[in-house]
Amino acid sequence: MSLAVANLSYTYGPKRALDDVSFSIAPGRFCALLGPNGAGKSTLFGLLTRLFTTPDGRVEIAGQDLSRHPLQALAALGIVFQQQTLDLDLTVRQNLSYFAALHGLSGKTAATRIDAALDRLRMRERAREKTRTLNGGHRRRTEIARALLHAPKVLLLDEPTVGLDAASRRAITDHVHDLTAEGLTVLWATHLTDEVRPDDHLLILHQGRILRDGPAAEIAQGSDLSDTFLRLTKASA
Ligand SMILES: Nc1ncnc2c1ncn2[C@@H]1O[C@H](COP(=O)(O)OP(=O)(O)OP(=O)(O)O)[C@@H](O)[C@H]1O
Numbered sequence: 001m002s003l004a005v006a007n008l009s010y011t012y013g014p015k016r017a018l019d020d021v022s023f024s025i026a027p028g029r030f031c032a033l034l035g036p037n038g039a040g041k042s043t044l045f046g047l048l049t050r051l052f053t054t055p056d057g058r059v060e061i062a063g064q065d066l067s068r069h070p071l072q073a074l075a076a077l078g079i080v081f082q083q084q085t086l087d088l089d090l091t092v093r094q095n096l097s098y099f100a101a102l103h104g105l106s107g108k109t110a111a112t113r114i115d116a117a118l119d120r121l122r123m124r125e126r127a128r129e130k131t132r133t134l135n136g137g138h139r140r141r142t143e144i145a146r147a148l149l150h151a152p153k154v155l156l157l158d159e160p161t162v163g164l165d166a167a168s169r170r171a172i173t174d175h176v177h178d179l180t181a182e183g184l185t186v187l188w189a190t191h192l193t194d195e196v197r198p199d200d201h202l203l204i205l206h207q208g209r210i211l212r213d214g215p216a217a218e219i220a221q222g223s224d225l226s227d228t229f230l231r232l233t234k235a236s237a
Helices: 041-048 070-075 092-102 107-120 136-147 166-180 216-220 225-235
Strands: 003-012 015-025 030-034 058-061 077-080 154-158 185-190 201-206 209-215
Touching: 003 041, 015 041, 015 201, 015 209, 030 166, 041 058, 041 154, 041 185, 058 070, 070 077, 077 136, 092 107, 092 136, 107 136, 136 154, 136 166, 154 166, 166 185, 201 216, 201 225, 209 216, 209 225, 216 225
Parallel strands: 030 185, 030 201, 077 154, 154 185
Antiparallel strands: 003 015, 003 058, 201 209
């Protein structure tokens, strides 16, 4: 498995934000983590990226235990946070170059990796543009390209389409689905059912618990996924 989470729990004081969460994602799968506001998606991402830690449960990334071998585990992880983290005064290429340097990449290796990442997101022709001049969708694509520079096996995206118009939202969703064809494993947090495709792996998270885990089409059972999602998250509200 590319990502395996077992019996993960987390509390903020008395508030239990994650309650015995377990799931695993196979290599090259697109997995949608669908949950309403407050479900625990950001808390889960914080634990997967070691922004904070918990003694309750286990995380394995590309076969490496996150608490026992954090450097090796995190080296296999790319992350796109919910809030944008680009320097708007730098060009697209400069934003990526800086990040490549942080990963110890320089010279020809860095240039080759940057070109490849920009190609994957179809952003190569915009490499010299100031990030400030890009629309929201292209800024997001720049961040995704940046997250791929160190050749991670697993890519986490925390509500990556927030604030984008419908066309950009569709384009980003399509681009990231395409990345899985090259073997990348994706965990995509969202509260929007139209970003989930029938053959995606789907996790429905609500009030810190996984309510469903399986192929999206099986979970929807022939009806509209948004109806299923609303029914499930209302029933236990
Ligand atoms: N620092 C904190 N202190 C106390 N409670 C918190 C804190 N951060 C999150 N929570 C609570 O933990 C629960 C899970 O929050 P989390 O942010 O992980 O959910 P989410 O699914 O990411 O929601 P959103 O889509 O709104 O970002 C919520 O009930 C939230 O109010």
